[in-house]
Amino acid sequence: MALNKSAVVDTALDLLHEAGLPGMSMRTLATRLNVQPSALYWHFPSKQALLAAVAERVLADVAPVEAGPSAPDELRGVARAMRIAVAGVPDGAEIVALGLAAGATNPVAGAVARTCARHGGGDRAAGLTTALTAYVLGLTIEEQTHHNLAAVDPSMPRVHYDSRFDEGLEAMLAGVTD
Amino acid sequence: MALNKSAVVDTALDLLHEAGLPGMSMRTLATRLNVQPSALYWHFPSKQALLAAVAERVLADVAPVEAGPSAPDELRGVARAMRIAVAGVPDGAEIVALGLAAGATNPVAGAVARTCARHGGGDRAAGLTTALTAYVLGLTIEEQTHHNLAAVDPSMPRVHYDSRFDEGLEAMLAGVTD
């Protein structure tokens, strides 16, 4: 049975769930696929390109947001959908940041555009997309890094990122008056 | 002349400015310091601990923000000061995210607290700190990753992150009504 891109991405996601990014080397990936490491380079030009493909898979799993009663309600839903997809795979936030930097299409952009079409404020769509995306990725990168550090050093204080995420999101949506 | 922590951090920052994170290995660092790689492990328990110390140095360079006429004005200044410090060193955003995850004190927290003390809204101080910090780091990580990719593949389309940063920041401060 021949190797192909999507089988490689599948197995990469398996390894990520088992041991995170440090456990997913081109060599462990090749071993899992019963192939030599060099075989992967026929399908992907580099590990970064492979990770970008993983990022696109993760982004494809961002749940669509149905129409809501207000713009803040819908945008809250968009941000949470992005966070759930990205936090669902170990080191997923870092991988998705790489993917977006490499030019992957950001599903938040379309969702924000639809919200602005329904509730107005289309002139701020680009800014809102940047703000929500960078916020979700920034906080989740910190969270997943913290998780990796705490796994090695259990004396580290626990931090509750889910409630911090909601707090920060509400502050963003509320804005600052004066 | 004996080695010490701050000399190691100094030289690490030199190497980061010359070649970014990929160019700053424990081995290149040791070579630059005329020492064996293993010598570094007397001063720092791991490379991550060393990078956390680099992060604290970067965070110490966040410029303090003077009192302004309004809360949004001050918070804009806080976010920009954070961005300037972090974007000023190659791969600085990723390093600072690691530092914060490891427990470094975030200068944005104090600055936001002072702004809330002056202009009110102290109940949102924690949320605003989380929102501004994660936003700055998230966008700057994407930017610096994009920069590293474009250095290897010059056919990549350029992106202007400075204007995107301002757009996203204004959207955050404005908030979403309805």
Added chain:
DNA sequence: ACCTGAACACCGTTCAAGT
């Protein structure tokens, strides 16, 4: 077209031993 085998040029980290 797709993969093997073998190598190249690196990594972070450990640890006995020196001074």
Added chain:
DNA sequence: ACCTGAACACCGTTCAAGT
């Protein structure tokens, strides 16, 4: 206390050669 020397167990990537 502070560092050397040498090793261990890995990396990503390349490339001739096979099928």
